[in-house]
Amino acid sequence: MRYALAVYGGPYSQQASHSALRFAEALLARGHQLTTVFFYHDGVYNAASMMAPPQDEPHLRDRWLGLAAQGETRLQVCVAAALRRGLLDEREATRHGKQSYTLEAPFELTGLGQLVEATLENDHLITFA
Amino acid sequence: MRYALAVYGGPYSQQASHSALRFAEALLARGHQLTTVFFYHDGVYNAASMMAPPQDEPHLRDRWLGLAAQGETRLQVCVAAALRRGLLDEREATRHGKQSYTLEAPFELTGLGQLVEATLENDHLITFA
């Protein structure tokens, strides 16, 4: 079946990111397809390029990258939620006159319409908050 | 009297930052001294240099800068909480091999000992979470 995940919880603050990654791995192991992970609310911080956790803790952004590298999962970040929280890709950084950027591929800034589409166009949407 | 504030709530997700700034202004208006604002847990995101909220919403980082400019308030950010969440000053960015940084003065990365000191060395500590 085709699944999408929504992640609302902030990394290293809530368990949501850990739970979502664990679920994603079990999903793939059972032969399902994970088309989309959509990050909203504090979940957008999962995409922070500069994340630098201690070496004995999981690097959550790297884990998302590993997931994306396994197959066809898109990592979509709500642009409105991200901008106010300081996560800008190169294009948005330029538009806002910032010298650097804090979000990059495979994470992509998208509209909230992609959450609606992920909800309606997959067999299942599971939310981790 | 001498006050310190602790801010644990994330900007644009919880009301904590708004409440803390409102309280800080009332505090100064009553003639008190605000020596320290310490940011911990998701409160560290208040320091994000790239924060780009819509123009009709308060720019929380700029409001903290305005507060620091009024007097002697130090804006201290827990370094352990900040690093894992992707907030690095120039020194930490260099140390972690990042090309840019996401936190800058007047915000300063400090140890948790500063929270303890702020708690014990002021007449009052008020926490907004």
Next chain:
Amino acid sequence: MGIVSPGESLAPGELLVILRHAPHGSSWLREGLEAAMVAAAFGREVGLLFTGEGVLALLEGQQAGALGQKGSDNLLAALEMYDVERCYVDAAALERRGLSENDVSLLPVTVLAHADVVALTQCFSRVLSF
């Protein structure tokens, strides 16, 4: 204030958005309403269920908060423009807070008893909760 019309209530729908959080204290309510508006703008059949603390979103007389922080009333005003017509409020959540149908006036809403809340979560094919 809508009268519960079983036919209307039972119509299948595409996306139900459940709103459980109060205005101002966190961004959950605004973020949920924005998701509903976007879905409606895309032409989807959207329903809204206000339950838990979310029923407080429907009270009149709300204002901007500290530092001009936005509540949710401006989003509710916009909802009707976006053709979100199926708005429901949980009777139990109202009652627990000492509120009645007359108190929730910011939107035309249908008040649902427990069995109707259950039926609502079943007749929409997808649910987003906030």
Next chain:
Amino acid sequence: MGIVSPGESLAPGELLVILRHAPHGSSWLREGLEAAMVAAAFGREVGLLFTGEGVLALLEGQQAGALGQKGSDNLLAALEMYDVERCYVDAAALERRGLSENDVSLLPVTVLAHADVVALTQCFSRVLSF
């Protein structure tokens, strides 16, 4: 397990850290324990009060969580090294969860009845809550 000794319990202290959150679900508990450890490392007189969901931090048999996420048991083990000797647990919070003194064994703690919890918040000159 400590016996409540009024003299000991009432000794004034510098900093009480209140821990109200469960391990794993959020970082509150770890962050609170780290603040307490830093205070102790700086030579401050620190007390810990486990209440609400925080009492679950004291259960034996905890493990790493999803993706190796750390719980709080390693921090508790470190606490004694840092000379944090005044550790208290709220009897009401234990009882509500069906737990007894025998269940909370990760640290030597003193179990406090309601009046003692109140006295504790009064005999420390500063409080941090998590």
Next chain:
Amino acid sequence: MDNVVNNCMNLHLLNRSPFSSRVYEDVLNAMGSEDQLLLIEDGVNGALSSAGHYLAGLEGRLFALREDLESRGLSGRCSESVIVVDVDGFVALTEAADKTISWF
């Protein structure tokens, strides 16, 4: 609406402890008679025997995630009426449900 035949079965996910959050009341209010409830994260604290009164009436439909119980040291303290599943079983529950609704 009560008498409409409806074969829809929803899976509800609860990640907050009933000892600290009342969101479980909203879940129960929205659950149909065939719906299932899976406790995850801090929600598994609701699987303790002492939490039985919060989540009564769900015999055979109340699940808790094994990994989250184990990490908290709660495996041996669960109510017998709670069905323990691992993360693979979690996926299986979502497969069987028409949709999954998260409460937090």
Next chain:
Amino acid sequence: MDNVVNNCMNLHLLNRSPFSSRVYEDVLNAMGSEDQLLLIEDGVNGALSSAGHYLAGLEGRLFALREDLESRGLSGRCSESVIVVDVDGFVALTEAADKTISWF
């Protein structure tokens, strides 16, 4: 410990609604007989007349922040036993207390 004379007065801050969070129970458990409680943010929902049973027994010591009541449209719906203060009054309450303890 009960019979020790103690002149310490703490101010407690509660920012969660008693309709959704049980943290108010922990607050009440830690409050001395002279302590004060100020409701802020979503905590002001506890000032509704219908919330009176949650925070009983605090007559003269239960406060709510005016600005947070007004932004939520709750000013006219408060219990009469709640004392409404503005943010300047909030600062004054902290001045008068030995210390302020936040609950969330």
